[in-house]
Amino acid sequence: MSNQNLSGRTAVVTGSTSGIGAATAHALAARGARVVVTGRDATRGADVVAGIESRGGSALFVAGDLAASPVALRELAASWSAALDGRVDILVHNAAVCPAVDTVSLSDADLETTLAVNVRAPQVLTAVLAPAMAANGSGAIVVIGSWMATVGHAFVGFYSATKAAEAQLARSWAAEFGPSGVRVNTVAPGATRTPINEGSDDVITRMTATIPAGRPGRPEEIAEAVAWVVSDDASYLHGALIPLDGGITATR
Numbered sequence: 001m002s003n004q005n006l007s008g009r010t011a012v013v014t015g016s017t018s019g020i021g022a023a024t025a026h027a028l029a030a031r032g033a034r035v036v037v038t039g040r041d042a043t044r045g046a047d048v049v050a051g052i053e054s055r056g057g058s059a060l061f062v063a064g065d066l067a068a069s070p071v072a073l074r075e076l077a078a079s080w081s082a083a084l085d086g087r088v089d090i091l092v093h094n095a096a097v098c099p100a101v102d103t104v105s106l107s108d109a110d111l112e113t114t115l116a117v118n119v120r121a122p123q124v125l126t127a128v129l130a131p132a133m134a135a136n137g138s139g140a141i142v143v144i145g146s147w148m149a150t151v152g153h154a155f156v157g158f159y160s161a162t163k164a165a166e167a168q169l170a171r172s173w174a175a176e177f178g179p180s181g182v183r184v185n186t187v188a189p190g191a192t193r194t195p196i197n198e199g200s201d202d203v204i205t206r207m208t209a210t211i212p213a214g215r216p217g218r219p220e221e222i223a224e225a226v227a228w229v230v231s232d233d234a235s236y237l238h239g240a241l242i243p244l245d246g247g248i249t250a251t252r
C-alpha cells in the first residue's frame with residue numbers, strides 16, 4: 001500500500017525561497033512534514049512559509065548564507081535543528097548557484113561562491129546532520145543534481161562539475177550512512193524554468209523542443225519526485241541518481 005505520508009517528520013530544504021526548492025518545501029509540507037524554509041532572502045522565505053501555511057501545512061523560515069564559513073554553516077545547521085525541536089529527518093540539498101558564463105569568463109569570486117554553495121555547504125551540513133539521523137536509525141538526504149553533470153556542454157562547465165561532485169558525494173553518503181538507516185539519493189532535473197535561468201527562455205525552449213517531453217520541466221514535477229524519494233514508498237532506494245529531465249540525457 002502506498003505511503004507517502006510524512007506526518008511527524010521534519011525537513012530542511014536548502015534554497016527553498018525560490019524555484020525547485022520552494023516547490024519541494026510545498027510538496028513535503030503537503031504530505032505532513034514540518035519544513036524549515038531557508039535561504040538568504042527573508043521576504044521570499046516568508047512568502048513560501050505563508051503559502052504553505054495557507055494550505056494547512058507547517059513551515060518556518062530560517063535565514064542563512066550557504067557561502068559562509070564551515071563554522072557558520074555548523075551554527076546554521078544547529079539553528080535548523082533547534083527550530084525543529086532537535087530533530088531533522090529529511091535534508092534536501094537544493095540550493096545552488098550557476099554563474100552563466102563559459103570557462104574563460106568565470107570570475108574568481110564566482111569560482112569561490114559556486115564551490116562553496118554547491119559543494120562545501122552540502123559536505124559540511126551532511127557531516128553535521130547525518131550522524132544524528134544515523135543515531136535515530138532513519139533519515140533521508142536528497143541531493144538536487146543536474147542533467148548537466150553527465151554531459152559536456154560548452155557553457156557553465158564549472159557549475160556542471162560542482163553538480164557532478166554533489167552527485168558523487170551522495171553515492172558516498174549512501175555507502176557511509178545507509179547501513180544506519182539513512183537513505184541518500186540524487187534527483188537530477190533537466191531544464192526547468194526557474195529564476196536560476198531567467199532571461200534564457202529562448203535557449204530553454206530550443207533545448208527542450210526535441211527531447212522526448214518536448215518542453216521544459218516544472219518545479220512541481222521535480223518536487224513530486226523528491227517527495228516520493230524521501231517517503232517510505234522509496235524504502236529500498238539507496239545511492240540512486242534519478243534523471244528527471246524529460247529524457248534529455250537519455251536521448252541527447
Ligand SMILES: NC(=O)c1ccc[n+]([C@@H]2O[C@H](COP(=O)([O-])OP(=O)(O)OC[C@H]3O[C@@H](n4cnc5c(N)ncnc54)[C@H](OP(=O)(O)O)[C@@H]3O)[C@@H](O)[C@H]2O)c1
Binds near residue numbers: 014016020095097
Ligand atoms: N532550473 C533548472 O533548469 C535546473 C536544472 C538542473 C538542476 N537544477 C538544480 O535545481 C536546484 C534549484 O535550482 P532552481 O532552478 O530552483 O534555482 P533558483 O530558483 O535560482 O533557486 C536557488 C535557491 O538557492 C538559494 N541560494 C543561492 N545562493 C545561496 C546562498 N549563498 N546561501 C543560501 N541559499 C542560496 C536561493 O536562495 P536565496 O536567494 O534566498 O539565498 C534560492 O532559493 C539547484 O541545485 C540547481 O542546480 C536546476
